[in-house]
Amino acid sequence: MAAPPAPSAVPIQLGMIGFGVLGRELAAIFGPDTALWRVLTRTGSFGQVPRHVNAVANIEALIAARPAAVIEAAGQTAVEAYVPRLVAAGIPVIIASTGALANPAVAARIEAAHRQSRTPYLTAPGAIGGLDYVASVAGLPDARLRYISRKPPAAWAEELAARGLSADREAVDLFEGTAEAATLLYPRNLNAALTLALACRPAPLSVRIIADPAVTGNVHEIEVESVAGRAQFRFANVPSPDNPKTSRVTALSLAAALRGLLAGSLR
Numbered sequence: 237m238a239a240p241p242a243p244s245a246v247p248i249q250l251g252m253i254g255f256g257v258l259g260r261e262l263a264a265i266f267g268p269d270t271a272l273w274r275v276l277t278r279t280g281s282f283g284q285v286p287r288h289v290n291a292v293a294n295i296e297a298l299i300a301a302r303p304a305a306v307i308e309a310a311g312q313t314a315v316e317a318y319v320p321r322l323v324a325a326g327i328p329v330i331i332a333s334t335g336a337l338a339n340p341a342v343a344a345r346i347e348a349a350h351r352q353s354r355t356p357y358l359t360a361p362g363a364i365g366g367l368d369y370v371a372s373v374a375g376l377p378d379a380r381l382r383y384i385s386r387k388p389p390a391a392w393a394e395e396l397a398a399r400g401l402s403a404d405r406e407a408v409d410l411f412e413g414t415a416e417a418a419t420l421l422y423p424r425n426l427n428a429a430l431t432l433a434l435a436c437r438p439a440p441l442s443v444r445i446i447a448d449p450a451v452t453g454n455v456h457e458i459e460v461e462s463v464a465g466r467a468q469f470r471f472a473n474v475p476s477p478d479n480p481k482t483s484r485v486t487a488l489s490l491a492a493a494l495r496g497l498l499a500g501s502l503r
């Protein structure tokens with residue numbers, strides 16, 4: 237077996253789209269000894285940043301910097317706008333906003349770029365786990381899955397207000413249906429549902445979304461049934477203090493995916 241590549245002696249150039257909660261956590265995980273980050277945001281500025289983080293003005297500048305990989309940590313519109321171009325240019329991408337892949341046209345453009353450039357793109361498990369088990373049984377003819385998302389009302393503040401609802405005292409059922417429909421309806425809060433849908437295709441997946449005052453964190457419940465057995469996963473995630481929609485484990489998951497992608501070359 238070939239020896240794993242030695243970690244780089246100098247910081248590796250990495251790219252990021254978005255510099256909010258996830259971006260800041262990733263820049264803290266991969267600090268100045270490890271990484272030099274090139275970051276693209278909509279506004280081009282993002283306040284005070286560590287010295288190993290530099291803004292780029294546009295996607296052309298990010299591509300020209302030739303980062304070893306780019307992490308998308310911005311939102312579904314950023315996946316659509318930038319990921320096909322990066323992959324076509326030969327730059328591997330890790331996608332956080334997996335919900336964007338619910339749009340078949342977006343998924344097809346990224347896949348076409350991948351086939352043309354033979355450059356990988358991947359989705360990290362993000363806020364959930366157990367996807368290896370899910371993928372193992374997904375092809376069984378009777379496999380079926382249920383996913384329930386329970387987040388505190390703070391994570392749904394804008395959406396509840398827009399519908400004139402309050403979940404301060406009692407849980408509010410916000411959605412029941414497919415992961416694709418859930419993700420399109422609630423693009424900021426349902427990436428986990430689409431991540432699960434991608435892992436479990438072609439098995440059917442039903443999704444239920446609840447704003448629940450009884451939970452203190454972002455709770456993701458997955459139930460799997462097939463001839464191979466039954467499985468239940470429950471993730472009670474600590475929300476980020478700066479964005480209650482985003483669980484703290486998500487940045488750790490993106491970091492693990494980056495280490496896997498760059499196969500030992502990150503310190």
Ligand SMILES: NC(=O)C1=CN([C@@H]2O[C@H](COP(=O)(O)OP(=O)(O)OC[C@H]3O[C@@H](n4cnc5c(N)ncnc54)[C@H](OP(=O)(O)O)[C@@H]3O)[C@@H](O)[C@H]2O)C=CC1
Nearest residue numbers: 254255256257258277278309310311314333362363427482
């Ligand atoms: N897979 C998973 O389990 C999870 C996925 N996510 C995804 O990750 C995304 C980021 O999460 P988080 O860091 O908490 O969000 P934040 O809102 O804290 O930060 C988002 C950042 O992205 C920038 N941004 C937004 N849209 C664009 C765009 N089109 N182009 C460039 N930059 C953009 C924003 O800056 P500005 O507005 O100035 O452009 C901001 O810097 C979420 O939107 C969600 O889709 C989050 C949690 C879990």
Ligand SMILES: O=C([O-])CC(=O)C(=O)O
Nearest residue numbers: 363425427428454482483
């Ligand atoms: O699915 C998402 O978009 C994010 C999420 O639930 C979480 O971070 O817990």
